[in-house]
Amino acid sequence: MxxxxxxxxxxxxxxxxxxxxxxxxxxxxxxxxxxxxxxxxxxxxxxxxxxxxxxxxxxxxxxxxxxxxxxxxxxxxxxxxxxxxxxxxxxxxxxxxxxxxxxxxxxxxxxxxxxxxxxxxxxxxxxxxxxxxxxxxxxxxxxxxxxxxxxxxxxxxxxxxxxxxxSRAMLADAVGQYLVWKKWTRWYLVYGSHPEDKLLADAYRRTATRFGAKIVAEKLFADTGGSRETDSGVAETQQQIPRQTQGAPDYDVLIAADENEVFAGYLPFRTWDARPVAGSAGLEPTTWDASxxxxxxxxxxxxxxxxxxxxxxxxxxxxxxxxxxxxxxxxxxxxxxxxxxxxxxxxxxxxxxxxxxxxxxxxxxxxxxxxPILLADGRTVVSISPQPGFLHQVTELDTLGIDRPETKCKLQ
Amino acid sequence: MQTAMNRILVAAIGILLASGNAFALTAYVSNERDNTISVVDMDQMKTIKTIDVGQRPRGILLTKDEKDILVCASDDDTIQIIDRATLQIVGSLPSGPDPETFALRDSGNPLYVSNENDNMVTVIDVPTRKVLAQIPTGVEPEGMAVSPDGQTIVNTSETTNMAHFIDYQTRKVVANVLVDARPRVAMFKHDGSQVWVSSELGGTVSIIDTAKRAVVGKINFAVQGLRSDVIQPVGIRFTKDDATAFVALGPANRVAVIDTKTQKVEKYLLVGQRVWQMAFTPDEKYLLTTNGLSNDISVIDVADQKVIKSIQVGRLPWGVAVAAQ
Known part of the structure; x- marks a missing residue:
């Protein structure tokens, strides 16, 4: 079976x-x-x-x-x-x-x-x-x-x-290109404890290296199984999220890697520092948005x-x-x-x-x-990657993800 | 003359009408996002009036007698009839859902409408305002054209990627010609020998032989310093002698000037942003282009092949029609 x-x-x-x-x-x-x-x-x-x-x-x-x-x-x-x-x-x-x-x-x-x-x-x-x-x-x-x-x-x-x-690499590159275009190059990477979250965090690390951004701090958000918003949840997350994002070195944007929707959705407007959120919440890479x-x-x-x-x-x-x-x-x-x-x-x-x-x-x-990857904030399409200035000799679309020279794939 | 014209324009329009042939050379521009039509005086080269119309106005043309303006109010599922004399909406045509563009037979009737959401072409008898037929075509019908002899109607479908040839008499699709991705506009040469179809995503114009109903040539575009994917051909116009074609290239912000004999691009004219549809003035002195993102129309001097002016209109200008008088 x-x-x-x-x-x-x-x-x-x-x-x-x-x-x-x-x-x-x-x-x-x-x-x-x-x-x-x-x-x-x-x-x-x-x-x-x-x-x-x-x-x-x-x-x-x-x-x-x-x-x-x-x-x-x-x-x-x-x-x-x-x-x-x-x-x-x-x-x-x-x-x-x-x-x-x-x-x-x-x-x-x-x-x-x-x-x-x-x-x-x-x-x-x-x-x-x-x-x-x-x-x-x-x-x-x-x-x-x-x-x-x-x-x-x-x-x-x-x-x-x-x-x-x-792929995750394409999605992370799509976000990363936009942040670099915005000159928001100091990233605070917050990732979940599920295997997929770790892979997504890896993708963002690769993106940072490729496009010249710097991950100034990382933090693991463990899934303790109790983070769904309920009647008291609003008050809880309002208390918890600032505390858990406190103490990071100065950064431009928080990148969340949370494929299983454990915490990322709670980050925007609740972080200790007044910073935007991208990745699994805030500015999200996607193939489609209803807007x-x-x-x-x-x-x-x-x-x-x-x-x-x-x-x-x-x-x-x-x-x-x-x-x-x-x-x-x-x-x-x-x-x-x-x-x-x-x-x-x-x-x-x-x-x-x-x-x-x-x-x-x-x-x-x-x-x-x-x-192309859409970057949406839930209301509008904010941008579409690849971004201007990310050049490629064949097609700019190949600035997203694993390109031919890097591939480990042997098709058979 | 100019002052006289100004005075006339601020005077009551009713008096103007009584004097008969008193229209200035006028262009009408549909503004997709404003739900309006801009009335542009081509002598003054400025917008002199804005008419409120239905939602998402796109295709626009004049009736054969030039008494009325027809505009596709796409989101209202109707075609509105605007009296040119009073600039009032005086009626509507049963266009079927989401009409985007249309074409009139040279005789002035019937009207062929593409129903973008419904995979149909609707045939409308203009005098009686009745639907004569609905013809199923491909996914997202878009461009409409009627051959000069009135015997063939061509409809393009954006997702099916075909030009559908419809017989005037039987109202049946008689041929389907595959073209490049996302065909937008179909335009017959005045001699009827060819129909040109622009493909927005394919980045090409396919030249279809009308008799063979087959692609016999393809025009490619290249603008130095521009990525090929921003070159998205949409509007097509031929000069009356068919010697020159103009093709609007969408977000490339350029109009290509093409020698129809050699099928080569001779020149790219820089116009406003996201250039979409075009129309000649009746004397063919000017070609007007709608520029969706810069909210203006560019005026091209046809003989000099130069852009001489841009005129502010409403938001997201889509189509343009020019009255002969």
Missing amino acids: SHFGGMKRPNRNVRNGISRRHAVALLLAASALPSTARADEPAIQIGYIRSMERHPTISLLDKPTPNAGLAGATLGLDDDNTTGRLQGQSFALIDVPVHPNTDVVAALEGLATKGVKLVMTDLPADAVLKLADAGRAHGMTVFNLAAPDDTLRQQDCRNDLIHVAP SESWGGTQLQDRFERLFHRQMMPLDMQAWTGVRMVGEAASRTGSSDPDKIMAYMKGSDFGIAAYKGQRLTLRDWDWQLRQ
């Missing part, structure tokens, strides 16, 4: 877990959406092995919805089918919700028996790797929609594994809200992008053959428009999707 989840946040996933009943209702809702596909050829099948694990968030506004990711994939499928209809192509999405302690490889095998070769997943890194390895025997390609782990793009990279999600309206973003937000009656979240954007990448490659090749679709996607002509002002393309050394 191959399991995922469970190791990160004991006792927290139960309350926000999504019941099977919800998932079924959701599938029915999704299947009721208008489909305009024509059945000239067999449909191009896209599987989605989808995590049903939900973590609590510090802000109620960020609470993950039951259809997080699925909504984005569904809209992407709609867009694929509208385009495909004009070329006699059709696309189908096969949603496979998996709960913690589900055998993810069995879920993948289930898709394989249906002849599915293109599989999206928003599972964590260890599960992504299991899927990629198990899918190889079936000639499958796995699209990593959510796992930011750099190891997946480095020593654990795979030729049949496409990374739609930006993004540049480059036709308004249209996408409108289409999304009309279908799902909520705002489009980053995971929705990542899923939309993954499904659209398949649609775009199918449209350009005029083929419904997954092998031909993937060959085109990995070629030099491929690019996908995703409301970021430029085409997103694949890095051919680790199959990471090149992409």
